[in-house]
Amino acid sequence: MANEAIHYPLGHAADNPKWTSAEIITDDLLSRREKASKTFWIATSVFGVLLALGVIGMIMRLVDGVSDTAQWGYTAAVLSFMLTTASAAPMVAIAPRVAKGHWRRIVSRPAEIWSVAGLISLLLFIPMLWALPSLEDGRRSMWFYHPGEVYPYSPHLWTTLAIVALVVVGFMLLWVSALPDLAAVRDRSPLGSAVRRRYTWLSRGWIGTSAQWDWQKHRIGILGAFYFLMLITVHFLFSIDFLMTLVPGWIDALYPATHAANALQAGVATVILTMFFLRRFCGYKEIGHDQFWGLGKLMFALSLMWFWFWFSSFNVFWYGKKPNEEAVLELFIKGPYLPIFYLTFITVFIVPMFTMIWNFFRRSVWGPAIISVSVLIGTFFDRVRIYVGAYSVSDQAGNHEGIETIPPTVYPDLADVFIVVGAIGGAIFVYMLATRVFPIINVWEQKELLLYKLHKKYHRTVVLVLGKPE
Amino acid sequence: MADAKWGMVIDADRCTGCQACVVACQSENNIPINDEGLFNQQRANQWIRIERVWEGEYPDVKARFMPVLCQHCDDAPCEPVCPVYATYHNTEGMNVQIYNRCIGTRFCANNCPYQVRFFNFWEPEWPESLKNQLNPDVTVRSRGIMEKCSFCVQRIRRTGHNAKRDGTTVEDGDRALNPACSNACPTGALTFGNLKDENSQVAKLAEKEMHDKDGRGYHLLEELGTHPSVIYLKKVDPAAEKVTEKAHG
Amino acid sequence: MQEYTYATDKELNQSLLKDVLGMPKWWLGAVSFLALVWLMGLGAYGWELNQGIGVLGVNRPVYWGFLITNFVFWIGISHAGIMVSAILRLTQAEWRRPVTRAAEVLTLFSLLAALSNIMFHVGRPWRLYWVAPYDFERGVWPNIRSPFVWDPSAVGTYLIGSSLFVFIALIPDLAALRDRSTGLPRKFYAMASLGFRGTQSQWKLQAVAGILLSALVLPVFVSVHSIVSWDFAVSIGVEGWHSTIFAPYFIIGAIHSGVSAVAMVMALMVWLWKWDKYITPDHFDAIGRLLIIVATTWFFFFALEWIFALYTLEGPELSLREWQVFRLPMGPLFLTFMITAYFIPVPAWLFKAVRRSPKWMFWTTILVNIGMWLERFLIIVPGLQRRQPFEFEWGSYAPSIVEILLVASTFAFVGMGILIFAKIFPLIPLFDMKEGTRLRDTIRVGRRVVPASIRE
């Protein structure tokens, strides 16, 4: 790090050494995103086609009805994957903001734009509401169903509220934190043009008074905290109502927390991959070592945490040798999904663990990117293993003794493949469209960094001085 | 007795709750005397106890008795938690307790769902007159040691050695082999033997009662998955209405 | 973040080493009182050794009682040191400087207190060494499948790790003490500081050591309390214990009670040694904010454990929860636990005035630790009392006088340990505070001067 400081000119500068004044930052960042290149539109249309495939797959799935829940394993898996990666990505913008880490400034907008992918989660969630049976089939549930006293569809009700709230708060957070930038785009666009009218509406009268900035700081803080709470609630409700209650005998108090912790890891992985993509292909060289170094350390810690959460439940189940818990271990780990479990374990824990301890790997740009690809693959297969396994035994959910028979591995059929590809492609499609509305790099946070980041001579060396405004 | 799996069948129908087995066990295994003080401190030491359950409403209330002793489970929750191997599962299917290895962490007692493990809180002592009554084959435990029913392993070893010495084989039902409790039971409710050899009394009973259609056999706390070696037979109650599925406990 | 009132190294040396070279007047009285209580505890232990475990309150269904609760409590407090010093070193938070060594010393002595609890609790303590794998001739080895073998290995690693961590961070201060003291103490400090002279490579190694050892001790800290929780969670004998949430739940409980203990020690440092210039209200404000987040996360895991206990819909589990909350001996305890561990301290910490005053922080954190002691008690004892199927075997538990004395002696031992450590070595790290004065800087933004810190 020390040697990098010397290239920086003395005095104030943002993440790019050339950005030494607010005008330069606004001009450089906004002009880069003015016109979208042809390759951009080709790529967007490719992902649009994938989204169309997804819709076709969903129609094929809906054609043969929703009575058999076992068919909906892959759809639930990809929906949970969307909630794990795209909906957890904004956390990378929220958490360092609370911890006042200055490296997050250039990364916060790309992370927040991922909340737009909540649309795809909502689209996927609607058919799932029909697929999930009501509580009348006698399965255990967190709502302690008792005929006549408790509404049999309460899991559907509460999970819908939670997911809708999450998506709405995600949008609000993105929009509120982007207001100053939208105002900057409005002021740059020519008078009377359609762009100006659109951005005047979008920037909701932002002119940058000190009251507005003070407001802005508080609103972003509160929305961020609320988003984190909603994310944990969604993972809590979704993993219990749409997963654990379908598996008889799976009494694992830790799994909702494990589901949320894996989501944080996958969210960080998504953002690292987005940063790598922006740096390599979109020419944003400003996303440099600091960002990859900060998120690389976080990724290493979260991979260790993944193992710790997994080992806590595995050790208690393995040691206790209770019949119902042994059946759960058989279903998810030792039985039909053993190869998928090995793949997940290696890609999500072993690979990050044994590569991130080497300095040269951790402090590079491509190191964390490779780890995030491996973690995303591992998380996807982890979700498939858990959800498809759970939905395949959902018909035995009523019997509280435990799983009677372990069904064989369920392979995806054509509709499943279409839905999975469509969901992931659709999320990227919506993300790329959103980058046309919101500037991809947070302009006002870079200008704020200008005030608090300073390179100064300290006797015989140059040091980095970071302001800590209260 | 390498290929043996010692087990016991307890017929609740025959058990009258006379506590003869409890007394026999106390004297055979040098168990300290439980005076009233010990009972009040909830520190009494009974390797086999009679669980008494009342059924029915007054006036036709019926008492049900069930002798509960160490079940010598195959997947015993008490064995893996002992840090010094003071208890483990030997090749003869019994959960053995090595007294001088025990350091008294009492972890095993916490893990026994049947609560059949007892701890010497105080230094056991006997009045002078009873000192000669102690059984030489069984170590007299000091304080700080965990102890439990051992299926009178000293009698099994003794008959095994005698058989080897005399060149004979150990037959089933040999009174020298049977634990003190099954010998002392007036109604023969406790039958003990080698579950592995088919023509032993225990194996035949287990086969008939556990697998027949209206067999009376069941294991205690089966849902915990401990696979005990003791089989209980349900009481035959002509008055009770037909209970189809296997009730337990 | 704050306006510093001290600048020169000489002033720092003088005020921080005053109580090491000299002796504050209250010191001798406090240490002798604590030593008295500790000796009373040892006397009670002698009586227990002579009479046997019967003198304790444990009985047949309730084999574990006060002493194991105390063991888990002290292991929880011991995680304060590493949680505060390791994580804050890794994130380079400026407010860690005066607090790291006090937290690590609290770790050391609470670990020793925890281990002494095991010695009090075990039936034959003179055979406790059998847990170690030492028997080469007879080949009698410990059973590594038992959580009671994982415990000593984890607590041992953690004890060695954190004591070496304290020693390495202590070397530069020993050098400063060597230069300031005379006579016999000088010889001791000269030998202890291994001839540290302050060359630039030695300082760079101190910086790298701080980061590297924190990164190494952090996973050990996570494993120690997970293993302590697996003492209860892994086996199926007791109702309410066999739950997978125990490892993270115990860890976040340990952080909650540990960081509160550090806040309490900070308040004591301000009052006893008059270090209010170094531990300013900003430090209490920062640790208060950290405590709010930790307490709420702990409450999330606590709720998770309870939801899934009721989720099982099994008779025994539900009746245990009812026994824990509504029945007489446990109900009031549960109420005080809920109030003292969460519902009084956390709302209080929301107010800036409470967070910034040492007095308020002292009393709220004492409440937290009372509540957390009760939490461990309510996990261990009710589960053991009510072993469902055999109603005749239900038992009750009341602590005997010996147990109360032993528990009190562990508190006295930790207090005495910290006071004696503070008499021999400086409790606030000298070189850290001096480095703080050098890395302080300000940035002028228009009219306002924003405090800033120099980063490598």
Next chain:
Amino acid sequence: MLARRSVLGLFKGVDEAADALDAVRAGGFEQHEYEILTGTPYPEGAFGEEEPKHSLYRYPLIGAACGFIIGLILTAGTQLAFPLVTGGKPILSIPPMSIIMYEGTMLGAIIFTVIGIIIESRLPRLFMGAYDTRITEGYIGLTVTTDAERVGKAEEILTGAGAEDIKRGWEQTDFD
């Protein structure tokens, strides 16, 4: 080592020490002959000195490997040497072994790191050579350790650079 002698110059501020260091370097002394002594860590390169090299990262890896092997021997070895079946668990049960081996690995890593720190900073150095107690009070010391003939030249350079005090290592029995 006996032929080598060390002399210490004491400076008040960082800049004077940096100028003195330049003068010493100009006087033809190599990097291993001079050292800056400070009472507290300064940002790297504050005196214009070269970045100190250290190879500390090797130690935790060696330690972790040793700890892992010892843990493996302890767990697998004891289970195989004393093969008692407990609770229906396999003789070589992996999860408990992984816990003990993890603790061994971490213990090995920590102990070797501490050994590495002490070795890398060449700490157990009982004869302190030229040293002044005011270094831990905020002053900055610049020691030059060369063979006997050139130590006089070093002393002149230091006094020339405005050292407040000069201490000769070979004359100091106990530093004051």
